[in-house]
Amino acid sequence: MSNSTMEKAQAVNDYVLGLRHDFHANPEVSMEEVRTSGIVVKELEKMGIEVKRIGKTGVLGTLRGAAPGKVVALRADMDALSVTEQTGLPYSSTKPGVMHACGHDVHTSMLLGAAKILSGMKDQLKGTVKFVFQPAEEIAAGAKSMVSGGVLENPKVDLIFGEHVISDVEVGKVVVQGGFFMASGDTWKLTIKGVTSHGSTPWQGVDAITCAAAVIQGLQTIVSRVNDAREAIVINVGTIHGGDRFNITPGKVEMMGMNRAFSAKSRTSMPVWMEDMIKNICAAYRCEYEFKYDFICAPLTNDPWAAETVHKSIAKIVPEADIIKVPQAMGSEDFSEYTAVVPGMMMFVGDRNEAKDCKYSQHSEHYQVDEDCIPIGVASYVQVAADFLS
Ligand SMILES: [Zn+2]
Ligand SMILES: [Zn+2]
Known part of the structure; x- marks a missing residue:
C-alpha cells in the first residue's frame, strides 16, 4: 500500500x-x-x-x-x-x-x-x-x-x-x-485621545503621543510581570499612528495589534489586563481612550x-x-x-x-x-x- x-x-x-x-x-x-x-x-x-x-x-x-x-x-x-x-x-x-x-x-x-x-x-x-x-x-x-x-x-x-x-x-x-x-490570534485597536495644542505650549493641551509611549512600555510588562510565565503569550503592537505636524502637540494616537496565547486563561485575561494598564496610564497622563478587542482565532x-x-x-x-x-x-x-x-x-x-x-x-x-x-x-x-x- x-x-x-x-x-x-x-x-x-x-x-x-x-x-x-x-x-x-x-x-x-x-x-x-x-x-x-x-x-x-x-x-x-x-x-x-x-x-x-x-x-x-x-x-x-x-x-x-x-x-x-x-x-x-x-x-x-x-x-x-x-x-x-x-x-x-x-x-x-x-x-x-x-x-x-x-x-x-x-x-x-x-x-x-x-x-x-x-x-x-x-x-x-x-x-x-x-x-x-x-x-x-x-x-x-x-x-x-x-x-x-x-x-x-x-x-x-x-x-x-x-x-x-x-x-x-x-x-x-x-x-x-x-x-x-x-496559538490563538486575536486583534485589538486602541485610540488614545488627548487635546491638540500649539507645539510650543504643550501645557495648554494633552499630549497623546507621550501617553502612547508609556502605554506601549506598560503593555509589554503584562507579558513579563502579569502573565504566568509558563503559559506563553505575545502582545504585538503592530501599528501606531499619531500626530499631524512637527509643531503641533498631538491630540490623538491610534494603535493596532494582534495577541497570541495557548491557554484559555491567558487568552481571555489579556484584554482585561490590557485595559487595566491602558485605563490607569491614560488617567495618569490625563488622556481618554477607546479600546476594542476581538477574539478571532482560537x-x-x-x-x-x-x-x-x-x-x-x-x-x-x-x-x-x-x-x-x-x-x-x-x-x-x-x-x-x-x-x-x-x-x-x-x-x-x-x-x-x-x-x-x-x-x-x-x-x-x-x-x-x-x-x-x-x-x-x-x-x-x-x-x-x-x-x-x-
Ligand atoms: Zn499565512
Ligand atoms: Zn497559511
Whole structure:
C-alpha cells in the first residue's frame, strides 16, 4: 500500500504542478477566491465527485465509497496575501500586490491531486471522503464559514486532516504531533485621545503621543510581570499612528495589534489586563481612550487520538526518522474551527531547501517552496483517508 500510494502521487505530480503554477500565477486574496474555487469545482466535477459550493468561494467535494462507513475530511485553504512577489520564478504572480506567500496554492493543488487518486479508489473505500476547500484562512474567516455552512455534518465527520507546508522544516520531513500546536490570534485597536495644542505650549493641551509611549512600555510588562510565565503569550503592537505636524502637540494616537496565547486563561485575561494598564496610564497622563478587542482565532490543538491515527498512516509514506515534532508555534491557524467540533490533526510538510533558495519564511515576498514536498503531501492526504476508510 505504502509504496503504491507514493507511486500514485508521483503519477499525478505533473497534474498537481500544473495546477499549482496556475494558482500561483493567479493569486486571489481572502474571500475573493472566485477563479481558484471555480477551477476546484471544475476539476472535482471531472473526477465525478459531488460538489457543493459553500458561501461565495468555499467548495465541499463529497466522495462516497462503495460501502458505508466512517467519514474523513481533508482540508486545504485557497487564499493568497497582499504581498508583492519578488521570487523571479517563471510562474510568479501576474497580479501586482498579491502573492501566494503562505503556500495555500500548494495545499489546494495537493488536495486536488489527492482527490484525483481517491476518486479512482472509490471501490475500495468504506465510507465517505469530504474534500474541504476553504477560503480566507489568512483572515481567519474561512473555516468559520465552512463549519457554519455545514461541511462537518450530513454525514458527520469522524476525523479531519489538514496539511500546511512550512519553511522552518527541511523538505522530506513532516511534523505530526498531538496537543497544543498553534496559538490563538486575536486583534485589538486602541485610540488614545488627548487635546491638540500649539507645539510650543504643550501645557495648554494633552499630549497623546507621550501617553502612547508609556502605554506601549506598560503593555509589554503584562507579558513579563502579569502573565504566568509558563503559559506563553505575545502582545504585538503592530501599528501606531499619531500626530499631524512637527509643531503641533498631538491630540490623538491610534494603535493596532494582534495577541497570541495557548491557554484559555491567558487568552481571555489579556484584554482585561490590557485595559487595566491602558485605563490607569491614560488617567495618569490625563488622556481618554477607546479600546476594542476581538477574539478571532482560537488556539489549535491536535487531538491526541487523531495525531496517533495520522502518524500510523504517514509512517507508510515518510521514514519514522523524518516524522518529527517541533516546539508549538506562536502563529495561528483557523483549522482550530474544525477541531473545536470534531477530532482533527494538522500536519506540517517541510518545504525548506537552502540549495534551491527555498529558505525564506512564509509571508515573505521571497518565499519559495521546494516542490519535492508535493508528492509527500498528496500521498499523505490519500494514505490517511484510505487507511481510515479501510
Ligand atoms: Zn499565512
Ligand atoms: Zn497559511
